[in-house]
Amino acid sequence: MTKISIILRKAPYxxxxxxxxxxxxxxxxxxxxxxxxxxxxxxxNAARRNQDILGxxxxxxxxxxxxxIDMGVAVFAExxxxxxxxxxxxxxxxxxxxxxxxxxGEVLKTSDTVMIF
Amino acid sequence: xxxxxxxxxDTPEAxxxxxxxxxxxxxxxxxxxxxxxxxxxxxxxxxxxxxxxSEDMTLxxxxxxxxxxxxxxxxxxxxxxxxxxxxGMF
Numbered sequence: 001m002t003k004i005s006i007i008l009r010k011a012p013y014x015x016x017x018x019x020x021x022x023x024x025x026x027x028x029x030x031x032x033x034x035x036x037x038x039x040x041x042x043x044x045n046a047a048r049r050n051q052d053i054l055g056x057x058x059x060x061x062x063x064x065x066x067x068x069i070d071m072g073v074a075v076f077a078e079x080x081x082x083x084x085x086x087x088x089x090x091x092x093x094x095x096x097x098x099x100x101x102x103x104x105g106e107v108l109k110t111s112d113t114v115m116i117f
Numbered sequence: 118x119x120x121x122x123x124x125x126x127d128t129p130e131a132x133x134x135x136x137x138x139x140x141x142x143x144x145x146x147x148x149x150x151x152x153x154x155x156x157x158x159x160x161x162x163x164x165x166x167x168x169x170x171s172e173d174m175t176l177x178x179x180x181x182x183x184x185x186x187x188x189x190x191x192x193x194x195x196x197x198x199x200x201x202x203x204x205g206m207f
Contacts, residue, residue: 011125013176014150042127045153048178056176086156091178 004028005036005111008043012061017117018046022064024115029071036107037068039096040078043117044085047077047096062093069095078104118143118165119196121205122151126159134207135159146193147185148206149173155185168196 006025012018021037028035039047051062069075076099077092089098099107108114120138122145124130131151138145144165147154152173154160160167161183171187174180181187188196197203 011127011150011153011177013173014125042125042153045177050178052175052178054175055172058176062178085153 001032001034002113003034003036003111004113004115005038005108007038007040007114007116008046009041009117011042011045013058018043018061019059019064021117022061022068025068025073026064026071029068029073035073036111037065037073037075038078038104038107039076040081040104042081042085044077044081044087047075047092048087049091049093065093065096076104076107118202118204119146119200120144120207121146121148121203122154123149123206125150126154126157130207135163137204138163138165144168146170146196146205152177152179155179155181160185168193
């Protein structure tokens, strides 16, 4: 089975990177690939819970991540970045895995394709 | 003086705006991805007032804390009108 890892480095709602990363992750999982979605740097802000899109024209990044998790995408948030962005485990969307750089390195090393947003 | 910041904390634009605000003892107003600065230490080093647009905070799942004052658009307009000089958006 083809294994793809998608890395998001940018905070959501400031650019199209977050929704694009999620779109590719959902596309991959639908094509029977093994998909990892990895948040690092300010990208870990995508994994914040309680994102409220009411009254805006944005698509909810939080809902997209929940869809990914429901469909079997493994979603990781890098631990040091979470600390820097002051995101505690209770702030995280359920199902997002806090991971150290060793674990993330292992995931990337075993991936056939790595896409960076 | 008021400096408006719309860029993520990890961008050169936000860094430059923070340095300017600290140098000139200015207040800052955080909008769009600039609201991510509310959880950063740097926003506590600002001598002037620190405002953040509530709508942009809510969208991103952030809650105001510390010295940050949450405002809406009308208040933003009032604050801009009441400021002697406004610079932005970084």
